[in-house]
Amino acid sequence: MQRVIRFSLNNKLALWILSLMVVIFGLNAGMTMPLELLPKIDAPILTVSAVYPGASPEEVQDAVTIPLEKRIQGLEGVTRYRSSAYENVTTIIVEYDYDIDIDRAKQALDDAVKSVSLPKDVQDVRSSKIDFTQLPVIALSVSGDMGRPELTRWADEVLLPALRGVKGVASIEVSGETTRRVELTFDEKALQDHHLTVDQVKQIVQGMNMSLPVGIYDVAGQEQVIRLSGSLHSVEELKDLPIPYQPGPGGSVAGTGASAGAGTGIGASTGSGVGGGAGAGAGTGAGIGPAPAFPVPVDGAGAPGMTGTGGSGVPPVGGSSSGAVPQGGAIPAGSGVPQAFTLPTVPLGELATVKVVDFTDQLSRTNGREALGLQILKDQNANTVDVVEGVQKELDRLSKDYPEMHIDTTFDQAMPIRQSVDTMLSKALIGALVAAVIVLLFLREVRSTLIAVISIPASLLIAIFVIRQLGITLNIMTLGALTVAIGRVVDDTIVVVENIYRRLFLSGESLRGKALIEAATHEMFTPISASTIVTVAVFLPIATVSGPVGQIFKPFAWTVVIALLASLLVAITIAPMLAHTFFRKKAERAGETMTRSRPVSGASGQALSSIYGRMLEWALKHKAVTFFSALFLLVASFALVPVVGVSFLPSDQEKMIILTYSPDPTLPPDKAKQAALDAEKWLMAQPGVRLVQFSQGAGNPLRPGGGGKDTLFYVRYADDFPDFAHEQVRVLDTLKDTINQGRWTLMQQGAGMSGSQFELRVIAPSVQAAEPVVHKVEDILTKRSDLANVKSDLDQPYPEISLIPNRQALADHGLVAAHILGVLTQGNKDNVITTLNAPEGSLDVIIPKKPLSYQNKDELLDQTIRTPLGTETPLKDLVTVEEGTSPQVIKREQGEISLAVTADVLVKDVGKVSRDVQKEVEALDLPSGVKIVFGGVTADIEDTFTQLLWAMAAAVLIVYLILVLTFHGGIAPFAILFSIPYVLIGALVALWLAGETISVSSMIGFLMLIGIVVTNAVVLIDRTIRKEAEGLSTHAALVEAAKTRVRPILMTALATIGALIPLAFGMEGSALISKGLAITVIGGLTSSTLLTLFIVPIVYEFLMRFRVRKSS
Structure with missing residues (x-):
């Protein structure tokens, strides 16, 4: 490294140019770097979904979910799978190992799903990746x-x-x-007068509105394309469409039968008809339903029924013909000469009101x-x-x-990002100014302070340029890391500049000019490189943290690591170069008597060294008292852990409430609509509310799986609304009390990981086995004052009436179960019968749904079903009835039923709530095969904190290894490690005073402290070892090193604390990581620095004496 330092001093112009390039490239990278709220999370999660029209949750589970699960569970890399069976649809979430190739896994999943045999009516079976970024921006x-x-x-x-x-x-x-569409509203009397049914008219309209190529034929010796062009192009054309009908009730065409309705999946069936006349015939059709009023051939023996093609658009015909024929065109039965006859027609507009509506x-x-x-x-x-x-x-x-x-x-989504950028930039600027002021107070020299301060933007710009090349975005994690790094990147330069400045005024200094600056810089290279590498090393274990937390914090770690390495480079290149530029004259006259030019810092520094020297002398003479007093404070600080409490991540404080309202399943749509309107009116009247927006019946990505009556509310408040947390609870409680026909839920929003929802899941072989346990757990949670909004997957079941067909009774009447289905589902949904190719665009022609409504169960069972024999039979004679409930959703986990019980935690100490509930739940006597698994924030805390604790343990070992390699022995590193435990004292006190909890952000702060506090001890012990090598005793070397290094130690510690102070205030979106971390580092660094100055020398002297005694 001496060559690098010498190069910087001998090539100052080149270094100025390189520095200018760093500024240009760094600023360009910062301005062009993508801005996001959070780092992208590449979760190894795939989903499988399938649609099973008309199926209940139980039917979906049995016919679709379970067969898919059996095939999925054996796939390579699958760690967990969960499923949810709703009405008509199922969703399966498949989780994989984090080292899986997700693209190959998806291909294997696709192949597995295709190989499963499912009912023919199952549609849209597909798999997809989970992308957490695909929320609305x-x-x-x-x-x-x-x-x-x-x-x-x-x-x-x-x-x-x-x-x-x-x-x-x-x-x-x-x-x-x-949506613009054409609606047909039929006149029942007009249909009866013309002996027609809705199904017959529907099939005729479908058959008339047809346009398709027939093929290529030889016409007059030339191949020509034949095309059937029968499309309808306007509403008027549809109204005038002629509908043929049979004028008399005795004719063959007006057959009887019940329709199974479109889309029921019923295949071929038989139909028969009864009529007067000389002959009778029977025929088969492609669907269960009455025959359309189309011309049919008649012969003396009776006309056979026609075979329909159903799906092709040609109406199926089923029924029998009779000898009776209409007037004008009939051939007497028995003549044996089949001839066609024409039927009268009626315009569609006389059978139904045809109008274009906006629906x-x-x-x-x-x-x-x-x-x-x-x-x-x-x-x-x-x-x-x-x-x-x-x-x-x-x-x-x-x-x-x-x-x-x-x-x-x-x-x-851009608003919190922009706010985070603005907040972080302002706090970074304030932090840099605070650090500069602290350095100035110690050095009392502007130029020295300027050198230290320049290291901040230089290091950060290098870091920004590098992380831009690594593809890392600018988000609240990387911004937080850059802001946190401000307090640390200045440390290396401070130590170098302070040592250069000290030697400039050191009596008897033999070196001059560049040689002095080079020697002073090189003297500090070992301690600053060791301390920087140690600080960098503590972030290596973060790479082992798995799951979303690991992916979110890895960019944070990378940013800090790169910034610290950049600060080391700046300290040994730019700092000595600037020092030589600013202090050239002083460097040439170093060691001379310069009393008049010596800054005030010399006297104040000597006073500080003298006071600390006397205190250390006393501590070394009273080792036991000093050591055990510090140990007592450390042990006593653990009493604050339950007081401070534990949480996952803080929730942000954006002044918006997001609510969902799920009406009771039995609540009619019109009343559900009125409930939403009542809620809107009440919310708009609340003080501070600026906007109320709600949507009902529309799916939204914030709450997938919602029903057609579910409602999503956005309620935005004024930015300066006070006590917003209390307002959220008040709004939720009031809505629950006033609009109580349904369930209200307050949704957590923000960065996607904050929140405090408590969750546990009851795993059992069946719903019946899990149900009593779920109710017991609900009772436990409901009684607690620190939990609210307790709900479970058993809430709001649909009342269910099961109609079990009596197969013998159906057979006796010539019926099948599909006839019952056809009657009960008649008009239950909008029926798209065809499409008009109108000039303004395609318009669907709809028969609007008219669901049957019954006053009570008896009215339902008293309705009659027409048999093929023309008789009417009550439904109650064809079925047996069972009453019960049907869940809205059936959830499964690893092939077993999984019922969740959730609640919102009202206090900050989520960990205590979780522990208390766990104790009560563990006391329950669970049936065989039933177990309770904790999820939600409890599982988040347990999993993440366990991984972070292991990361801290690994960091300590890595730090020790680096120190052993640096000092070529184990005694000095072991003494240095004693600076680490005392961070707990100040950190816990600071969290308690600030009202913060032990969270993921504070745990990252503890991890950072491992590297930061070791830096101070390294600087102290490195000087001690150097003085021991010069011949001083351990005691004398410790006192001399302590007096010499106390100023840079306090300066770097206070600069770090000062830079972090702006982050410790406020709860902007950027505080998701920075606030808890800043408070932890400030408190921990304060206590550790003060105690390190005494405990580390005591331990080091004790160990050295022990080694001497052992050697002798």
Whole structure:
């Protein structure tokens, strides 16, 4: 390293140019570096989803979920799998080892899923990767003084095209928009008068609206394309569509039968009809249903039924013909001459009201106005801030062009990022100024202070340039790391500059000029390099921390490591170069008597050294008293651990409440809508509320799996609203009391890892086995005052009436179970029968749903079903009834039923709550095969803290190894390690005074302290060993080293503390990591520095005496 120092002194111009390049490249990297909220998390998680239309959660579980699970569990690398079976859909989450090749794993999963035999009606079986970054980067609410249809058209024609053109926008999800469609509302009397049914008309419309190529044929010696072009192009054309019908009830076409409805998956079935006349016939059809009123051939023996093609759009015909024929075109039965006859027709417009409507089944409102909700997602490689800024520019332009439109931002991921950048930059600047003031107070010389301060931007700019090349983004973790590093990067330069400055005024100094500066710098290289490498080494174990926490904190560790290594480089290159530039005259006259020019710091430094020297002399003479007094303080500090408490990560304090409302399953849609409107009215009346936006019936990425009546509320408050945590609880409690037909949930938001939701899961072979245990756990949690919003997966089950078909009774009446299904599902959902190719675009032709409604169970069972024989049979004669409940979702874990019980923790000490609940739960007498697993924040704390504790243990061993290699022995390093335990005293006291808990951020602070506090001890012991080598006794060497090094030790410690003080205040989004870490380092460094100055010399002298005695 001496060559590097000499090069810096001999090539100052080159170094100035290199420094200028560092500034340019560093600033450019900082300005072009992508800004994100958090580092990207590449979780080894895949999901499998499948849709099973019309199936209950139990049916989905048995027919889809379990077969898929059996195939998935044997795949390579799978560590855990969980599933959720909802009505119509299932989702399976598959977790892998973190070292798995996720692309190969996905291919293997795809192959496995394809090999599973599932019911033929199962659709959309697919797998996908979990991407935590694919949340909306910005959510908007669009409203205006117009109806929802006009609002939708303006969004489709103006807003959406403009936003889709923004660079980086991947997709836009819209809620609350209307869809133009054609609705057919049938006149039941008109249908009866024409002996038609809805199904018959539907099939005729489908068969008439058809356009497809027939093929290539030889026509007049030339090959020509034949095409059937029967498409409908307008509503008027649809109204005028002729519908054939059978005028008399005795004809063959008006067969009887029940329809199973579209999409039920019923295959071929038989149909029969009864009619008067000379002959009768039977036929088969492609679906269960009455015959359409199409012309059919008739012969004397009765016309056989026609075979339909169902799915091709040609109506299936099933039924029997009779000898009766209509007037005008009938051939008498028995003539044996089959001839066609024509049927009368009626326009569709006389059978049904045909109209174009703007339809929506979603509700979206903002501040009491009809609104559209927009959620904008970015490309995977796009930058969040750039995308949001591009969107905001378009919105500003549109606001000028369309002042009547109101566009409000309900969610903005870029805002906390920008706030974090601004906050961190301001705190970094303040921290650097505080550090500079502290250095100035010690050195009392502006130029020396300037050299130390220059090391801060130089080190940080080098770090920014390097992490930019490594592909690390600028986020709250890397920003926090850069801010935390400010207090440490100045240390190496301070030590070097202080030693240079000391030797400039050292009486009898023999060296001059560059030689003096080179020697003074090289003298400190061993301690500063050892201390820097030690500090860097403590972050190596973070690489072993797995899971999302490890991925989030690795960029933090990389940033600190690179900044510290950069500071070491600056200390041995730029610092000596600047020292020679600023102190050239002094360096040439070093060692001479310069009483007049000697700064005040010389006298104050000597006074400090003298006072500390006398204190150390006393401590060395009273080793037992000093050592055990410090040990008593250390042991006593452990009493603060339960007082301080434990949590995972702090929640941010953005003034927004995100609520979800899940109405009771039995609550009709109109009442669920009114409940949401009542909640909106109450929320808007609350003081401090600036915006209330809600959407009902629309899926949202913040709460997947929600039902069609679920409602999501965004409530934004004024930025200066006081006591916001209490307001959140008040709002939630009031809504629960006033709108109590459903479940209200307060959602945690922020960086994605904060929060304090308590969760445990009851694992059992069946729901029946788990249910009593779940209720017992709910009772335990409900009784606690520190928990709220207790709920479980057993909450709000659907009341269920099971109709079990009586197969013999069905057979006796010529029916099958599908006939019951057809009657009960008739009109249960919108029926898209065809599509108009209108000039303004494609319009779906819909028969709107008209779900059957019953006053009670008896009314349901009293309805009749028409048999193929033409008779009416009550439903109660065909089924037996069982009543019960059906869960909204069935969750499984590792192939067993998993029922979660969750609650919100109302206190900071989440760890104490978890421990207390664990004790109560462990006292429960669990049935055989039932177990309880803790999840949520309890599992987060246990897993992450365990890994961090192991990382600390590994860091201590690494530190010891480096020190052994540095000092070529084990005694000095062992003494140095005694500086580490005493960080607990100050850190715990500081956390207690600040009202903070032991969290992940404070644990990272403890990890940093291992490296920081060792630095002070290294500087002290290195000087002691040098003086011992010069012939001083251990005692004399310790006293001399302590007097010499006390000023740089206190200076570096106070500079680090001063730089961190701005981070210890405030709860901005950037404080997710920085606040707890800063408080921990400030407190721990204070106590350790003060005690290190006494404990380490005591231990070192004791060990050296022990070694001498052992040798003699």
